[in-house]
Amino acid sequence: MHVLIIGAAGMVGSKLIGRLVADGGLGGRAIEALTLVDVMPPAAPAGFGGKVATLTADLSQPGAAEKLIAARPDLIFHLAAIVSGEAEADFEKGYRINLDGTRDLFEAIRREGLRAPYRPRLVFTSSIAVFGAPFPEKIDDNFLSTPLTSYGTQKAIGELLLSDYARRGFFDGIGIRLPTICIRPGKPNKAASGFFSNILREPLSGIEAVLPVAETVRHWHASPRAAVGFLLHAATLDLAQVGPRRNLSMPGLSATIGEQIEALRRVAGEKAVKLIRHEPDPVIQKIVAGWPSNFDPARALSLGFRAESNFDEIIRVHIEDELGGRIG
Amino acid sequence: MHVLIIGAAGMVGSKLIGRLVADGGLGGRAIEALTLVDVMPPAAPAGFGGKVATLTADLSQPGAAEKLIAARPDLIFHLAAIVSGEAEADFEKGYRINLDGTRDLFEAIRREGLRAPYRPRLVFTSSIAVFGAPFPEKIDDNFLSTPLTSYGTQKAIGELLLSDYARRGFFDGIGIRLPTICIRPGKPNKAASGFFSNILREPLSGIEAVLPVAETVRHWHASPRAAVGFLLHAATLDLAQVGPRRNLSMPGLSATIGEQIEALRRVAGEKAVKLIRHEPDPVIQKIVAGWPSNFDPARALSLGFRAESNFDEIIRVHIEDELGGRIG
Numbered sequence: 001m002h003v004l005i006i007g008a009a010g011m012v013g014s015k016l017i018g019r020l021v022a023d024g025g026l027g028g029r030a031i032e033a034l035t036l037v038d039v040m041p042p043a044a045p046a047g048f049g050g051k052v053a054t055l056t057a058d059l060s061q062p063g064a065a066e067k068l069i070a071a072r073p074d075l076i077f078h079l080a081a082i083v084s085g086e087a088e089a090d091f092e093k094g095y096r097i098n099l100d101g102t103r104d105l106f107e108a109i110r111r112e113g114l115r116a117p118y119r120p121r122l123v124f125t126s127s128i129a130v131f132g133a134p135f136p137e138k139i140d141d142n143f144l145s146t147p148l149t150s151y152g153t154q155k156a157i158g159e160l161l162l163s164d165y166a167r168r169g170f171f172d173g174i175g176i177r178l179p180t181i182c183i184r185p186g187k188p189n190k191a192a193s194g195f196f197s198n199i200l201r202e203p204l205s206g207i208e209a210v211l212p213v214a215e216t217v218r219h220w221h222a223s224p225r226a227a228v229g230f231l232l233h234a235a236t237l238d239l240a241q242v243g244p245r246r247n248l249s250m251p252g253l254s255a256t257i258g259e260q261i262e263a264l265r266r267v268a269g270e271k272a273v274k275l276i277r278h279e280p281d282p283v284i285q286k287i288v289a290g291w292p293s294n295f296d297p298a299r300a301l302s303l304g305f306r307a308e309s310n311f312d313e314i315i316r317v318h319i320e321d322e323l324g325g326r327i328g
Numbered sequence: 329m330h331v332l333i334i335g336a337a338g339m340v341g342s343k344l345i346g347r348l349v350a351d352g353g354l355g356g357r358a359i360e361a362l363t364l365v366d367v368m369p370p371a372a373p374a375g376f377g378g379k380v381a382t383l384t385a386d387l388s389q390p391g392a393a394e395k396l397i398a399a400r401p402d403l404i405f406h407l408a409a410i411v412s413g414e415a416e417a418d419f420e421k422g423y424r425i426n427l428d429g430t431r432d433l434f435e436a437i438r439r440e441g442l443r444a445p446y447r448p449r450l451v452f453t454s455s456i457a458v459f460g461a462p463f464p465e466k467i468d469d470n471f472l473s474t475p476l477t478s479y480g481t482q483k484a485i486g487e488l489l490l491s492d493y494a495r496r497g498f499f500d501g502i503g504i505r506l507p508t509i510c511i512r513p514g515k516p517n518k519a520a521s522g523f524f525s526n527i528l529r530e531p532l533s534g535i536e537a538v539l540p541v542a543e544t545v546r547h548w549h550a551s552p553r554a555a556v557g558f559l560l561h562a563a564t565l566d567l568a569q570v571g572p573r574r575n576l577s578m579p580g581l582s583a584t585i586g587e588q589i590e591a592l593r594r595v596a597g598e599k600a601v602k603l604i605r606h607e608p609d610p611v612i613q614k615i616v617a618g619w620p621s622n623f624d625p626a627r628a629l630s631l632g633f634r635a636e637s638n639f640d641e642i643i644r645v646h647i648e649d650e651l652g653g654r655i656g
Contacts, residue, residue, distance in 0.1 A: 164481040
């Protein structure tokens with residue numbers, strides 16, 4: 001099979017590629033070709049026996065999506081997006097990349113199907129940012145999307161388009177609303193949610209980190225390893241089971257910042273906790289106050305999606321996958 | 329004030345214009361200018377003392393929205409849409425008119441505001457077609473939008489855009505989800521919901537009508553007069569009361585086809601009922617099966633929106649407003 005990954009240079013994309021290469025196949029089918037696309041040059045993975053193409057492309061540029069789809073990939077992961085903070089700061093760029101880019105991709109697939117029958121599997125990463133306060137104690141599968149950010153709006157529109165294109169038979173689409181991914185490896189990025197990872201990742205490596213919100217803030221998390229698991233499961237799941245509501249809130253772990261810090265203390269001790277500097281940021285606080293904190297992801301659980309059940313586990317995943325099993 | 333009505337030649341648009349002209353003002357402000365726009369030439373209203381411009385324009389054509397907004401209207405009613413049946417039959421046209429046309433309008437307002445401060449009131453007519461089965465017994469204000477038609481998808485996307493543009497301060501926007509308007513005057517149109525009106529309107533004028541679904545089908549209705557009332561209330565309501573969730577399910581009347589027919593029998597007798605010919609249509613049945621039948625529109629009611637409470641009243645409104653008070 002030929003797998004196209006859009007947003008391949010991002011954190012989740014890179015981890016997904018690593019897993020696909022390690023597994024060599026998906027759902028019992030061998031992966032013969034990988035096309036990796038991002039606005040920055042994606043790295044070609046080591047140790048893959050099949051054909052690899054790495055492309056630099058901006059999906060929102062005219063013709064970019066058509067070119068990718070002309071190769072008729074069997075499976076498409078659409079992970080590309082401008083993150084929440086940036087989409088809020090730059091209204092036009094956010095809509096161009098997150099809405100137009102997504103729609104151009106969907107349209108390219110539909111138009112390719114007009115030439116000759118074509119119906120790839122498409123996995124779209126949406127976000128819990130499609131939800132906006134006030135929330136019930138737990139957000140269930142029937143709760144409305146009223147995003148309070150432009151990023152959340154763009155993802156919610158992507159979800160609606162995905163369902164309609166899937167319903168019309170243009171592709172076999174599924175949208176998965178990722179929890180906040182924690183612990184993100186690498187450097188802090190422009191996502192307003194970055195601190196959830198920073199306050200664990202940096203102290204685990206002996207570096208100071210800034211906490212811009214109160215310890216009572218509760219949020220919804222899953223590890224990068226769990227996120228890759230969601231993507232692979234979404235890529236192979238029987239979509240007849242899913243029905244017409246093609247966008248699913250993924251399972252995750254609901255925890256407060258205080259609980260995160262307690263888990264850090266248990267795993268890495270008081271000296272790690274002392275590296276967290278409290279520095280309230282009203283802009284971040286306002287954005288985060290509009291975000292969900294807890295879910296009842298019954299549909300995703302019944303369809304076999306799985307995440308971590310405590311923060312010690314999330315920290316251990318990071319130590320295993322990023323730190324070679326040791327705390328620095 | 330200057331009022332712009334897009335979709336002015338449609339049924340709701342015409343009735344709205346009639347009411348605005350009769351009232352001469354809105355919310356205590358005189359209406360000095362009316363700009364009436366549609367893809368078909370809208371009629372200039374009789375008896376209006378102010379300035380009237382009637383324009384033929386397709387909002388989805390490049391530059392069309394900018395031209396309308398350059399005049400900086402104070403109040404904009406965006407009623408224009410391809411109806412459900414046509415949007416389902418012609419995928420590209422539905423997205424072009426219902427999505428691109430709406431987005432172009434919103435963008436024109438935002439860009440006008442970049443030149444010099446501008447923040448008009450914008451009233452957008454959405455639809456209960458944003459909801460898709462399965463439903464709870466009554467759809468409340470927290471129920472998710474999972475449309476099962478392209479029309480519903482396009483309206484749901486318009487709602488999301490409206491909320492985001494309003495949140496960013498580009499306009500004072502409010503979206504109102506109209507119940508199925510019953511009894512629609514005039515000739516049957518391409519809306520899949522047309523029969524709800526046809527089976528009353530035609531027999532009231534001594535003409536045969538076709539019922540393509542079972543009498544047990546339950547649906548959500550309001551009269552054209554109630555719809556105009558919703559629009560005027562939305563145009564003058566204090567939006568601070570509404571908060572960030574700017575799209576509201578309007579009040580209406582939940583009734584079965586059987587209850588409609590009983591009301592017709594009470595008002596117009598058995599000879600009217602005998603003019604309804606049962607002719608099942610699987611295509612219409614399938615579309616209607618995915619539509620909502622009952623609501624708990626608590627927010628709209630608390631904000632002062634009002635509709636009819638029984639079908640006899642809906643029929644009487646039609647007889648008063650369309651038939652000069654007499655049954656033909």
